[in-house]
Amino acid sequence: MNHINEDDLHAYADGLLPADRRAEVEAWLAAHPEDAARVQSWIAQNRALHAVFDEVLNEPLPLELVRAASRRQAKPVRWYRAAAALFVVAGVGFLGYGIGLRSAEAPALFATLPQAAAIAHVVYSPEQRHPVEVDAQHADHLVAWLSKRLGHELHAPDFKKQGFELLGGRLLPGETGPVAQFMYQDGLNRRITLYVRRDEAKQAETSFRHAREDGVEVFYWVDRGLGYALSGNVDQAEMGRLADAAYRQISP
Amino acid sequence: MSQAELIQHIPRLRRYARALARDAARADDLVQDTLERALAKLDLWRPDSDLRAWLFTLMHNLFVNQMRSPSNQPLCELDEANDVPVSGGQMEALVVRDIHAALAKLPPEQREVMLLVGLEQFAYADAARILGVPPGTVMSRLSRARERMRQMLEGQQVTKLQVVK
Numbered sequence: 494m495n496h497i498n499e500d501d502l503h504a505y506a507d508g509l510l511p512a513d514r515r516a517e518v519e520a521w522l523a524a525h526p527e528d529a530a531r532v533q534s535w536i537a538q539n540r541a542l543h544a545v546f547d548e549v550l551n552e553p554l555p556l557e558l559v560r561a562a563s564r565r566q567a568k569p570v571r572w573y574r575a576a577a578a579l580f581v582v583a584g585v586g587f588l589g590y591g592i593g594l595r596s597a598e599a600p601a602l603f604a605t606l607p608q609a610a611a612i613a614h615v616v617y618s619p620e621q622r623h624p625v626e627v628d629a630q631h632a633d634h635l636v637a638w639l640s641k642r643l644g645h646e647l648h649a650p651d652f653k654k655q656g657f658e659l660l661g662g663r664l665l666p667g668e669t670g671p672v673a674q675f676m677y678q679d680g681l682n683r684r685i686t687l688y689v690r691r692d693e694a695k696q697a698e699t700s701f702r703h704a705r706e707d708g709v710e711v712f713y714w715v716d717r718g719l720g721y722a723l724s725g726n727v728d729q730a731e732m733g734r735l736a737d738a739a740y741r742q743i744s745p
Numbered sequence: 746m747s748q749a750e751l752i753q754h755i756p757r758l759r760r761y762a763r764a765l766a767r768d769a770a771r772a773d774d775l776v777q778d779t780l781e782r783a784l785a786k787l788d789l790w791r792p793d794s795d796l797r798a799w800l801f802t803l804m805h806n807l808f809v810n811q812m813r814s815p816s817n818q819p820l821c822e823l824d825e826a827n828d829v830p831v832s833g834g835q836m837e838a839l840v841v842r843d844i845h846a847a848l849a850k851l852p853p854e855q856r857e858v859m860l861l862v863g864l865e866q867f868a869y870a871d872a873a874r875i876l877g878v879p880p881g882t883v884m885s886r887l888s889r890a891r892e893r894m895r896q897m898l899e900g901q902q903v904t905k906l907q908v909v910k
Contacts, residue, residue, distance in 0.1 A: 545841050549756065707750035
Protein backbone atom coordinates (compact mmCIF):
# COMPACT_ATOMS: atom_id res chain seq x y z
CA MET A 494 0.00 0.00 0.00
CA ASN A 495 1.29 3.46 -0.86
CA HIS A 496 1.70 5.78 2.05
CA ILE A 497 -1.49 7.64 2.89
CA ASN A 498 -0.96 11.29 3.75
CA GLU A 499 -3.18 14.01 5.19
CA ASP A 500 -4.16 15.32 1.73
CA ASP A 501 -5.41 11.85 0.77
CA LEU A 502 -7.65 11.82 3.83
CA HIS A 503 -9.20 15.16 2.89
CA ALA A 504 -9.64 14.11 -0.73
CA TYR A 505 -11.33 10.95 0.55
CA ALA A 506 -13.71 12.97 2.73
CA ASP A 507 -14.51 15.22 -0.26
CA GLY A 508 -15.08 12.32 -2.62
CA LEU A 509 -12.28 13.46 -4.92
CA LEU A 510 -10.23 10.25 -5.11
CA PRO A 511 -10.19 7.77 -7.99
CA ALA A 512 -11.57 4.34 -7.09
CA ASP A 513 -8.24 2.54 -6.61
CA ARG A 514 -6.81 5.20 -4.31
CA ARG A 515 -10.11 5.30 -2.49
CA ALA A 516 -9.82 1.61 -1.71
CA GLU A 517 -6.30 2.13 -0.38
CA VAL A 518 -7.49 4.90 1.93
CA GLU A 519 -10.35 2.71 3.17
CA ALA A 520 -7.88 -0.03 4.03
CA TRP A 521 -5.75 2.53 5.88
CA LEU A 522 -8.75 3.86 7.80
CA ALA A 523 -9.77 0.35 8.82
CA ALA A 524 -6.39 -0.03 10.48
CA HIS A 525 -6.18 3.49 11.93
CA PRO A 526 -9.29 4.29 13.97
CA GLU A 527 -8.13 7.76 15.00
CA ASP A 528 -7.79 8.82 11.38
CA ALA A 529 -11.12 7.16 10.63
CA ALA A 530 -12.79 9.21 13.37
CA ARG A 531 -11.31 12.44 12.00
CA VAL A 532 -12.40 11.65 8.46
CA GLN A 533 -15.91 10.77 9.65
CA SER A 534 -16.07 14.09 11.43
CA TRP A 535 -15.02 15.98 8.27
CA ILE A 536 -17.65 14.18 6.21
CA ALA A 537 -20.22 15.10 8.86
CA GLN A 538 -19.06 18.74 8.63
CA ASN A 539 -19.63 18.78 4.87
CA ARG A 540 -23.09 17.30 5.34
CA ALA A 541 -23.90 19.81 8.05
CA LEU A 542 -22.86 22.73 5.82
CA HIS A 543 -25.20 21.50 3.10
CA ALA A 544 -28.02 20.85 5.56
CA VAL A 545 -27.75 24.38 6.94
CA PHE A 546 -27.07 26.41 3.78
CA ASP A 547 -28.59 24.55 0.83
CA GLU A 548 -31.97 26.07 1.54
CA VAL A 549 -30.57 29.39 0.29
CA LEU A 550 -30.58 27.80 -3.18
CA ASN A 551 -34.36 27.47 -3.03
CA GLU A 552 -35.09 31.01 -1.95
CA PRO A 553 -36.63 33.25 -4.59
CA LEU A 554 -34.02 35.55 -6.08
CA PRO A 555 -34.22 39.10 -4.72
CA LEU A 556 -35.16 41.33 -7.62
CA GLU A 557 -32.36 43.80 -6.91
CA LEU A 558 -29.86 41.01 -7.56
CA VAL A 559 -31.57 40.07 -10.81
CA ARG A 560 -31.44 43.76 -11.73
CA ALA A 561 -27.76 43.98 -10.80
CA ALA A 562 -27.06 41.05 -13.13
CA SER A 563 -29.16 42.59 -15.90
CA ARG A 564 -27.55 45.99 -15.92
CA ARG A 565 -25.40 46.73 -18.90
CA GLN A 566 -23.11 48.93 -16.84
CA ALA A 567 -22.48 48.88 -13.15
CA LYS A 568 -24.03 51.79 -11.33
CA PRO A 569 -22.93 53.00 -7.92
CA VAL A 570 -26.51 53.31 -6.69
CA ARG A 571 -27.49 50.65 -4.19
CA TRP A 572 -31.09 49.57 -4.17
CA TYR A 573 -31.93 48.98 -0.57
CA ARG A 574 -33.77 45.91 0.40
CA ALA A 575 -36.25 47.90 2.48
CA ALA A 576 -37.55 49.52 -0.68
CA ALA A 577 -37.61 46.28 -2.62
CA ALA A 578 -41.32 45.62 -2.16
CA LEU A 579 -42.16 48.96 -3.73
CA PHE A 580 -40.07 48.12 -6.74
CA VAL A 581 -41.36 44.66 -7.48
CA VAL A 582 -43.41 45.77 -10.49
CA ALA A 583 -40.81 48.28 -11.59
CA GLY A 584 -38.12 45.61 -11.18
CA VAL A 585 -39.76 43.16 -13.51
CA GLY A 586 -40.31 46.03 -15.87
CA PHE A 587 -36.64 46.88 -15.72
CA LEU A 588 -35.77 43.30 -16.53
CA GLY A 589 -38.02 43.50 -19.57
CA TYR A 590 -36.40 46.80 -20.46
CA GLY A 591 -32.98 45.14 -20.20
CA ILE A 592 -34.06 42.46 -22.61
CA GLY A 593 -35.50 45.15 -24.84
CA LEU A 594 -32.13 46.84 -25.02
CA ARG A 595 -30.61 43.60 -26.12
CA SER A 596 -33.21 43.01 -28.76
CA ALA A 597 -32.26 46.29 -30.41
CA GLU A 598 -29.01 44.57 -31.32
CA ALA A 599 -30.65 41.32 -32.32
CA PRO A 600 -32.08 41.01 -35.82
CA ALA A 601 -35.35 39.36 -34.88
CA LEU A 602 -37.69 39.37 -31.95
CA PHE A 603 -37.79 35.59 -32.22
CA ALA A 604 -34.09 35.38 -31.33
CA THR A 605 -34.75 36.86 -27.88
CA LEU A 606 -37.48 34.36 -26.99
CA PRO A 607 -35.38 31.58 -25.39
CA GLN A 608 -33.35 33.96 -23.25
CA ALA A 609 -36.37 35.92 -22.06
CA ALA A 610 -38.11 32.63 -21.22
CA ALA A 611 -35.05 31.26 -19.40
CA ILE A 612 -34.73 34.41 -17.27
CA ALA A 613 -38.41 34.25 -16.33
CA HIS A 614 -37.96 30.56 -15.51
CA VAL A 615 -34.92 31.21 -13.31
CA VAL A 616 -36.63 34.07 -11.47
CA TYR A 617 -39.98 32.43 -10.73
CA SER A 618 -39.53 28.65 -10.67
CA PRO A 619 -37.59 28.53 -7.33
CA GLU A 620 -40.38 30.49 -5.64
CA GLN A 621 -41.78 28.35 -2.80
CA ARG A 622 -44.64 30.41 -1.41
CA HIS A 623 -45.89 32.30 -4.45
CA PRO A 624 -44.75 30.46 -7.57
CA VAL A 625 -47.89 31.56 -9.40
CA GLU A 626 -50.39 34.40 -9.24
CA VAL A 627 -53.38 32.21 -10.00
CA ASP A 628 -53.25 28.55 -9.02
CA ALA A 629 -54.41 25.51 -10.94
CA GLN A 630 -57.65 25.22 -8.93
CA HIS A 631 -58.81 28.21 -10.94
CA ALA A 632 -57.39 26.96 -14.22
CA ASP A 633 -60.33 28.17 -16.31
CA HIS A 634 -60.12 31.64 -14.86
CA LEU A 635 -56.33 31.62 -15.29
CA VAL A 636 -56.48 30.76 -18.98
CA ALA A 637 -59.32 33.20 -19.64
CA TRP A 638 -57.52 36.00 -17.79
CA LEU A 639 -54.18 35.48 -19.55
CA SER A 640 -55.93 35.12 -22.94
CA LYS A 641 -57.66 38.45 -22.36
CA ARG A 642 -54.44 40.20 -21.37
CA LEU A 643 -52.51 38.85 -24.36
CA GLY A 644 -55.43 39.49 -26.68
CA HIS A 645 -55.15 35.98 -28.04
CA GLU A 646 -56.76 32.68 -27.12
CA LEU A 647 -54.39 30.56 -25.01
CA HIS A 648 -54.35 26.97 -23.84
CA ALA A 649 -52.41 25.53 -20.93
CA PRO A 650 -51.11 22.20 -22.21
CA ASP A 651 -51.62 19.08 -20.13
CA PHE A 652 -48.44 17.22 -19.08
CA LYS A 653 -50.07 14.66 -16.76
CA LYS A 654 -48.91 11.78 -18.96
CA GLN A 655 -45.35 13.10 -18.58
CA GLY A 656 -45.80 13.38 -14.80
CA PHE A 657 -46.11 17.17 -14.53
CA GLU A 658 -49.15 18.87 -12.98
CA LEU A 659 -50.18 22.46 -13.62
CA LEU A 660 -49.35 24.68 -10.63
CA GLY A 661 -50.85 27.81 -12.15
CA GLY A 662 -49.65 30.86 -14.00
CA ARG A 663 -48.75 34.50 -13.91
CA LEU A 664 -48.70 37.58 -16.08
CA LEU A 665 -45.29 39.12 -16.84
CA PRO A 666 -44.19 42.24 -18.69
CA GLY A 667 -42.30 41.49 -21.88
CA GLU A 668 -40.46 43.53 -24.48
CA THR A 669 -43.50 43.92 -26.70
CA GLY A 670 -46.31 43.58 -24.20
CA PRO A 671 -47.76 41.16 -21.70
CA VAL A 672 -46.42 37.63 -21.39
CA ALA A 673 -48.12 34.57 -19.91
CA GLN A 674 -46.18 32.04 -17.87
CA PHE A 675 -47.63 28.65 -16.98
CA MET A 676 -45.80 26.59 -14.36
CA TYR A 677 -45.84 22.82 -13.86
CA GLN A 678 -44.31 20.56 -11.23
CA ASP A 679 -43.63 16.83 -11.05
CA GLY A 680 -43.41 14.37 -8.15
CA LEU A 681 -39.73 15.21 -7.66
CA ASN A 682 -40.66 18.91 -7.28
CA ARG A 683 -38.98 19.72 -10.58
CA ARG A 684 -40.59 22.64 -12.33
CA ILE A 685 -40.99 23.57 -15.95
CA THR A 686 -42.47 26.80 -17.29
CA LEU A 687 -44.20 27.63 -20.55
CA TYR A 688 -43.62 31.22 -21.63
CA VAL A 689 -46.13 32.56 -24.16
CA ARG A 690 -46.10 35.94 -25.87
CA ARG A 691 -47.46 37.62 -28.98
CA ASP A 692 -45.13 37.23 -31.91
CA GLU A 693 -46.36 38.78 -35.10
CA ALA A 694 -43.26 37.67 -36.98
CA LYS A 695 -43.41 37.54 -40.74
CA GLN A 696 -42.83 33.81 -40.69
CA ALA A 697 -46.17 32.22 -39.96
CA GLU A 698 -44.62 29.25 -38.21
CA THR A 699 -41.19 28.14 -37.24
CA SER A 700 -40.08 24.66 -36.52
CA PHE A 701 -38.99 23.55 -33.10
CA ARG A 702 -35.75 25.03 -31.88
CA HIS A 703 -33.61 24.22 -28.91
CA ALA A 704 -31.39 26.54 -26.87
CA ARG A 705 -29.46 26.08 -23.67
CA GLU A 706 -29.26 29.18 -21.49
CA ASP A 707 -26.62 28.06 -19.00
CA GLY A 708 -28.26 25.00 -17.60
CA VAL A 709 -31.84 25.86 -18.52
CA GLU A 710 -33.08 23.79 -21.44
CA VAL A 711 -35.42 25.79 -23.67
CA PHE A 712 -37.48 24.51 -26.58
CA TYR A 713 -39.24 27.25 -28.52
CA TRP A 714 -41.38 27.80 -31.55
CA VAL A 715 -43.83 30.26 -33.10
CA ASP A 716 -47.29 29.27 -34.13
CA ARG A 717 -50.18 31.45 -35.34
CA GLY A 718 -49.02 34.70 -33.86
CA LEU A 719 -47.78 33.35 -30.54
CA GLY A 720 -44.22 32.60 -29.50
CA TYR A 721 -43.87 29.64 -27.09
CA ALA A 722 -40.86 28.64 -25.01
CA LEU A 723 -40.79 25.68 -22.64
CA SER A 724 -37.99 25.96 -20.05
CA GLY A 725 -36.72 23.64 -17.34
CA ASN A 726 -33.69 22.33 -15.49
CA VAL A 727 -34.53 18.91 -16.84
CA ASP A 728 -32.33 16.93 -19.19
CA GLN A 729 -32.58 17.73 -22.86
CA ALA A 730 -34.19 14.47 -24.00
CA GLU A 731 -36.98 14.72 -21.41
CA MET A 732 -37.51 18.42 -22.15
CA GLY A 733 -37.73 17.51 -25.82
CA ARG A 734 -40.51 15.01 -25.10
CA LEU A 735 -42.38 17.56 -22.95
CA ALA A 736 -42.04 20.24 -25.64
CA ASP A 737 -43.24 17.77 -28.24
CA ALA A 738 -46.32 17.03 -26.11
CA ALA A 739 -46.99 20.76 -25.74
CA TYR A 740 -46.56 21.35 -29.45
CA ARG A 741 -48.99 18.56 -30.35
CA GLN A 742 -51.65 19.95 -28.02
CA ILE A 743 -51.25 23.58 -29.03
CA SER A 744 -50.67 23.11 -32.74
CA PRO A 745 -52.45 19.89 -33.69
CA MET B 746 -21.88 36.12 -21.11
CA SER B 747 -25.63 36.50 -21.15
CA GLN B 748 -27.85 37.81 -18.39
CA ALA B 749 -29.31 34.34 -17.99
CA GLU B 750 -25.84 32.86 -17.45
CA LEU B 751 -25.08 35.41 -14.76
CA ILE B 752 -28.49 35.00 -13.11
CA GLN B 753 -27.99 31.22 -13.04
CA HIS B 754 -25.04 31.66 -10.70
CA ILE B 755 -26.84 33.93 -8.21
CA PRO B 756 -28.25 31.12 -6.00
CA ARG B 757 -24.82 29.58 -5.37
CA LEU B 758 -23.15 32.95 -4.88
CA ARG B 759 -25.85 33.70 -2.31
CA ARG B 760 -25.34 30.37 -0.53
CA TYR B 761 -21.60 30.95 -0.24
CA ALA B 762 -22.02 34.57 0.82
CA ARG B 763 -24.62 33.62 3.44
CA ALA B 764 -22.24 31.10 4.99
CA LEU B 765 -19.32 33.50 4.75
CA ALA B 766 -20.98 36.62 6.08
CA ARG B 767 -23.68 35.00 8.23
CA ASP B 768 -25.93 38.04 8.10
CA ALA B 769 -28.34 37.66 5.17
CA ALA B 770 -28.50 41.36 4.27
CA ARG B 771 -24.72 41.76 4.22
CA ALA B 772 -24.41 38.54 2.25
CA ASP B 773 -26.75 39.80 -0.46
CA ASP B 774 -24.87 43.12 -0.55
CA LEU B 775 -21.73 41.10 -1.22
CA VAL B 776 -23.49 39.24 -4.04
CA GLN B 777 -24.77 42.49 -5.52
CA ASP B 778 -21.28 44.02 -5.42
CA THR B 779 -19.92 40.88 -7.08
CA LEU B 780 -22.46 41.07 -9.92
CA GLU B 781 -21.77 44.75 -10.48
CA ARG B 782 -18.04 44.11 -10.46
CA ALA B 783 -18.52 41.26 -12.96
CA LEU B 784 -20.41 43.50 -15.39
CA ALA B 785 -17.86 46.30 -14.99
CA LYS B 786 -14.98 43.88 -15.63
CA LEU B 787 -16.64 41.90 -18.37
CA ASP B 788 -13.71 42.60 -20.71
CA LEU B 789 -11.41 40.66 -18.40
CA TRP B 790 -13.43 37.48 -18.48
CA ARG B 791 -12.35 34.91 -21.08
CA PRO B 792 -15.39 33.15 -22.57
CA ASP B 793 -13.65 29.75 -22.49
CA SER B 794 -12.95 29.97 -18.75
CA ASP B 795 -15.15 28.90 -15.86
CA LEU B 796 -17.60 31.71 -15.16
CA ARG B 797 -18.52 30.35 -11.74
CA ALA B 798 -14.90 30.24 -10.56
CA TRP B 799 -14.35 33.77 -11.89
CA LEU B 800 -17.40 35.10 -10.00
CA PHE B 801 -16.19 33.45 -6.80
CA THR B 802 -12.77 35.05 -7.35
CA LEU B 803 -14.42 38.48 -7.60
CA MET B 804 -16.42 37.78 -4.47
CA HIS B 805 -13.31 36.66 -2.59
CA ASN B 806 -11.51 39.92 -3.48
CA LEU B 807 -14.49 41.99 -2.32
CA PHE B 808 -14.76 39.97 0.88
CA VAL B 809 -11.07 40.46 1.67
CA ASN B 810 -11.43 44.21 1.12
CA GLN B 811 -14.42 44.29 3.46
CA MET B 812 -12.53 42.38 6.12
CA ARG B 813 -9.70 44.91 5.92
CA SER B 814 -12.08 47.82 6.34
CA PRO B 815 -12.58 48.59 10.05
CA SER B 816 -16.16 49.73 9.47
CA ASN B 817 -17.07 46.23 8.37
CA GLN B 818 -15.53 44.29 11.22
CA PRO B 819 -18.87 43.06 12.58
CA LEU B 820 -19.06 40.92 9.45
CA CYS B 821 -16.96 38.24 11.12
CA GLU B 822 -18.17 38.65 14.65
CA LEU B 823 -20.61 36.35 16.26
CA ASP B 824 -23.73 38.29 17.13
CA GLU B 825 -26.62 36.55 18.78
CA ALA B 826 -28.29 34.05 16.53
CA ASN B 827 -31.59 35.88 16.12
CA ASP B 828 -31.92 35.41 12.37
CA VAL B 829 -30.55 31.91 12.10
CA PRO B 830 -32.79 30.06 9.66
CA VAL B 831 -34.48 26.94 10.97
CA SER B 832 -33.48 24.10 8.72
CA GLY B 833 -36.23 22.14 7.07
CA GLY B 834 -33.90 19.16 6.80
CA GLN B 835 -32.83 16.53 9.25
CA MET B 836 -30.60 18.87 11.20
CA GLU B 837 -31.78 20.01 14.57
CA ALA B 838 -31.95 23.76 15.22
CA LEU B 839 -29.28 23.24 17.84
CA VAL B 840 -26.82 21.85 15.32
CA VAL B 841 -27.65 24.66 12.89
CA ARG B 842 -26.73 27.18 15.56
CA ASP B 843 -23.56 25.27 16.38
CA ILE B 844 -22.45 25.30 12.75
CA HIS B 845 -23.07 29.05 12.48
CA ALA B 846 -21.19 29.71 15.68
CA ALA B 847 -18.28 27.44 14.77
CA LEU B 848 -17.94 29.00 11.30
CA ALA B 849 -17.97 32.48 12.78
CA LYS B 850 -15.08 31.54 15.07
CA LEU B 851 -12.87 30.36 12.22
CA PRO B 852 -10.38 32.91 10.88
CA PRO B 853 -11.83 34.29 7.60
CA GLU B 854 -9.18 32.65 5.40
CA GLN B 855 -9.92 29.24 6.91
CA ARG B 856 -13.68 29.79 6.66
CA GLU B 857 -13.33 30.57 2.96
CA VAL B 858 -11.43 27.34 2.23
CA MET B 859 -13.82 25.31 4.36
CA LEU B 860 -16.81 26.65 2.42
CA LEU B 861 -15.32 26.61 -1.07
CA VAL B 862 -14.39 22.94 -0.63
CA GLY B 863 -17.01 21.57 1.75
CA LEU B 864 -20.06 23.53 0.63
CA GLU B 865 -19.36 24.71 -2.91
CA GLN B 866 -17.42 21.55 -3.78
CA PHE B 867 -14.68 23.24 -5.76
CA ALA B 868 -11.64 21.11 -6.55
CA TYR B 869 -8.61 22.05 -4.44
CA ALA B 870 -6.83 23.55 -7.45
CA ASP B 871 -9.85 25.75 -8.26
CA ALA B 872 -10.11 26.89 -4.65
CA ALA B 873 -6.40 27.81 -4.80
CA ARG B 874 -6.95 29.89 -7.96
CA ILE B 875 -10.01 31.62 -6.49
CA LEU B 876 -8.10 32.57 -3.36
CA GLY B 877 -4.87 33.37 -5.19
CA VAL B 878 -2.77 31.07 -2.97
CA PRO B 879 -0.67 27.95 -3.69
CA PRO B 880 -2.50 24.59 -3.49
CA GLY B 881 -0.41 23.65 -0.45
CA THR B 882 -1.82 26.64 1.40
CA VAL B 883 -5.37 25.51 0.61
CA MET B 884 -4.61 22.07 2.06
CA SER B 885 -3.04 23.42 5.24
CA ARG B 886 -5.91 25.88 5.80
CA LEU B 887 -8.45 23.14 5.12
CA SER B 888 -6.74 20.84 7.59
CA ARG B 889 -6.65 23.50 10.30
CA ALA B 890 -10.24 24.57 9.65
CA ARG B 891 -11.62 21.04 9.84
CA GLU B 892 -9.73 20.15 12.97
CA ARG B 893 -10.84 23.36 14.63
CA MET B 894 -14.46 22.76 13.63
CA ARG B 895 -14.17 19.21 15.00
CA GLN B 896 -12.88 20.43 18.34
CA MET B 897 -15.55 23.11 18.58
CA LEU B 898 -18.45 20.84 17.64
CA GLU B 899 -17.31 17.88 19.70
CA GLY B 900 -16.28 20.14 22.56
CA GLN B 901 -19.84 21.48 22.67
CA GLN B 902 -21.21 17.97 22.81
CA VAL B 903 -18.93 17.20 25.74
CA THR B 904 -20.07 20.35 27.52
CA LYS B 905 -23.73 19.50 26.99
CA LEU B 906 -23.23 15.99 28.28
CA GLN B 907 -21.61 17.35 31.39
CA VAL B 908 -24.53 19.72 31.92
CA VAL B 909 -26.95 16.83 31.62
CA LYS B 910 -25.06 14.89 34.29
